[in-house]
Amino acid sequence: MRVSQLFGATLRAVPADELFSHQLLLRAGFLQQLASGIFSLLPLGARSQERIRGILRAELEAIGGQEIAMPVIQPGDLWQRSGRWQKVDQTLVRFQDRRGRDMVVAMTHEEVVADLAAAQVSSYRDLPRIVFQIQTKFRDEPRPRAGLIRTREFWMKDSYSLDRDLEGLRRAYRAHFEAYFKIAARAGLPVAAVLSDVGMMGGRMAHEFMYLSEEGEDTLLLCPRCGYAANQEVAERRLDDPDPEAELELEEVETPGTTTAAEVARLLGVGTQRVVKTVGYIAETQRGVPGRLVLALVAGDREVNLARLRQATGAVELRPATEQELAAAGAVAGYMSPRGLDPAAVTVVADLDLGRRRNLVAGANRAGWHVRNFNLARDSQVDQEVALSATVGGDPCPSCGAELELRRGIEYGNIFQLGTDYSLALGAEFTDEGGHQQPVVMGSYGIGLGRLLACVAEEHHDERGLALPISIAPYQVALVQVGTDPEVVAQAEVLHRELGGAGIEVLYDDRDVSAGVKFADADLRGMPLRLTVSKRTLQERSLELKRRQGEARLIPLEGALEQVGAELRLLWDELDAFVAQQMSPVAALAERTFGPGA
RNA sequence: CGGGAAGUAGCUCAGUCAGGUUAGAGUGCACGGUUCGGGACCGUGAGGUCGGCGGUUCGAAUCCGCCCUUCCCGACCA
DSSP, X not given: OBGGGOSSOOOSOOOTTSOHHHHHHHHTTSEEEEETTEEEXXXXXXXXXXXXXXXXXXXXXXXXXXXXXXXXXXXXXXXXXXXXXXXXOTTSXXXXXXXXXXXXXXXXXXXXXXXXXXXXXXXXXXXXXXXXXXXXXXXXXXXXXXXXXXXXXXXXXXXXXXXXXXXXXXXXXXXXXXHHHHHHHHTTOOOEEEXXXXXXXXXXXXXXXXXXXXXXXXXXXXXXXXXXXXXTTTOOOOOOOOOOSOOOOOEEEEOTTOOSHHHHHHHHTOXXXXXXXXXXXXXXXXXXXXXXXXXXXXXXXOOBOHHHHHHHHTOSEEEEOOHHHHHHTTOOTTSOOSTTOOTTTEEEEEEHHXXXXXXXXXXXXXXXXXXXXXXXXXXXXXXXXXXXXOOOTTSBOTTTOOBOEEEEEEEEEXXXXXXXXXXXXXXXXXXXXXXXXXXXXXXXXXXXXXXXXXXXXXXXXXXXXXXXXXXXXXXXXXXXXOSOOHHHHHXXXXXXXXXXXXXXXXXXXXXXXXXXXXXXXXXXXXXXXXXXXXXXXXXXXXXXXXXXXXXXXEEESTTXXXXXXXXXXXXXXXXXXXXHHHHTTHHHHHXXXXXXXX
């Protein structure tokens, strides 16, 4: 490709408040924004995405995946049958076709896969299968942000496993688990797998694959000793030993003007962790249906983990209760607790910590009053005890007790064990050996191509521009001809032709602009290798070879093709070594996560 | 959805507080010339519904109202 012909120029100036790696993608001419969270890919961006697609295809096929193509526009009826028509908010774009039939723009494809399976799978002999596709999704996100990190329209590799039982599902899940490390490594990314919330997907087990970065929007807890890793939404911690002390008699105590746990603790001279913090939420289990009051109880020094609360209550929508809603149930804001409330009117969810502590301080549901010697089981209605408070950095690891580290991460992929919810709802059943109808057991696995590219740009750049791994770069070689001296041009043309003939993909800067411009553009676009031809190099019957972030050296024209090929092979070898290094702990990690076997 | 900021040339931005000839710069683009290994320099030129609608005024990029769009923080979310 000749730079003089390229669609999409480099830019000098882009908005200053964007993520730096995203600025580079914009400046290098990889993409252009059309609307909030909606981007076009220019030729360079499209080629990089094509590289990613290649890696995805190869690794999905390596675990037995078969590529399919499903519709973006789907009948709303399918989503009504799965129940997600009601569960998902406006993130799901709906419209009616000319005949007034409800339609949706696909945000994911579990329904369609289940519908396909209903027709295509009839016997246990038709299982297991893994199908995948690579196409765009649309999710009308409330707030797109950070370039390609959170967009509304995005390319996704989504695969789905179909199995006869949980054993099969675990195998497919584990295969994806290992493949996802490989995919990231081949793109030059180190990643971590963390336990995650199942969210709108439903189902049982889920992992997210994270590129660790301070720019990430997810909060993770990682154990440096045993490797425990979880999204904060589901992270647990080792609980304190139960208090040995005996339960004392409950007593009311006047605490005027103390409406926060910290104030009460100070006034009564106890630690904030010995005060029960009660937070009221309204939990809607179906959109549009009036919700129920839920009281969340955590220690005074802790925050409520909303994902956990949502899970515990089965809520699709969770919002703080207003003072009026609290008062209607008899709860007094600022002095609130479950004491004296109608058990039929509220659901009480308490953190596991609280049941292990004795003689705490809690609200009295009476303005200006608290109670001492509050003991959860004795003194309160408790509907559920779960790990309700958010785990934070420094908390003890749930599996080994070491101090957890808090990190930020960008989620480039996730895997879900769905189970049989969709199969049952959409009639995906097969006949087993005994002639019995069984629901297909499903798994769902996604990777965001744009996010992966954004992560690669974030990991591989410097002040001058992108510095892409050879597996992701749109071209392997940037060829620069310095000046327009006929001899130089002729030699550059020869090289361009010969490299192309050797199957090497070259971006040839044939423009009549100053050398500085060409070098700056080459650095910005980030191809792994740069070749320079100039009068100076030709005087020595040579050309210059330089890695994007390496030193330049002269190589003789004679045999230059072989040298370039060797340098490219070296780059691939180094990437292979990186992949091997990234993969070396994965088998053991999978063993620890899923147990022995394959 | 709550809070904040912004919308002026292809791009990045001044000008708006304090209304007043023909609305500016840098960059990009076109043409000419000088350069020619790190975004070189000189000259000429093209390029604008000042986000939209309405209002105030003799006069609005500038003041007022409504709306749209974009970005940031939060809520939410994969």
